[in-house]
Amino acid sequence: MEKDFFKKFFPHLAEEMEGGVSGGKSKDIRDAHEEEAKGESRTWTGHVPDVVDFLRRCETVKQAEQVIEYMEARGEVTPDRAVELRRQLREEGLDSFGGRKEEGFYHKNTVKTD
Secondary structure (H helix, E strand, O other): OOOOHHHOOHHHHHHHHHHOOOOOHHHHHHHHHHHHHEEEEEEEOOOOOHHHHHOOOHHHHHHHHHHHHHHHHOOOOOOHHHHEEEEEEEHOHHHHHHOOOOOOOOHHOEEEEE
16 A cells, blocks of 8 residues: 555554654644643534534535435434425525535634633
8 A cells, every 4th residue: 555545544543653652642632632731622522513514514515415315314304404404505505504614624623711
C-alpha cells in the first residue's frame, strides 16, 4: 500500500506509526488537555448529530434526499418530519438548512472558557 494513500485514509493510524504518540496518548487527547489548560474546550464534545447536521454535509439535493430517506427508514426521523424536510429542500433549497459543514468541522471549532 502506498504511504500517501494510507495517510489519506488512515491519518491517525499513520501518525501513530510515524511516532506521533507520546506516553501512550494520541495527539487528539494531548491537544484536548492543552486546550483545557489554555481555557479552551471543544464546542461539540458530546454532540450527537441530527438530520440537519447530516444535510449540511451534503453537496447536492440528491444526496440530501438520500439522507432523509435513510434516516426515515432507520426511524431516526418521523414520517411527518421527513415530509417537512423534503418540502423545505424542494421549496427553499439545500442552503436553507444552514451553511455547508466541511470535513473536520467538529474538530476545528473550539470556544474560549473562563
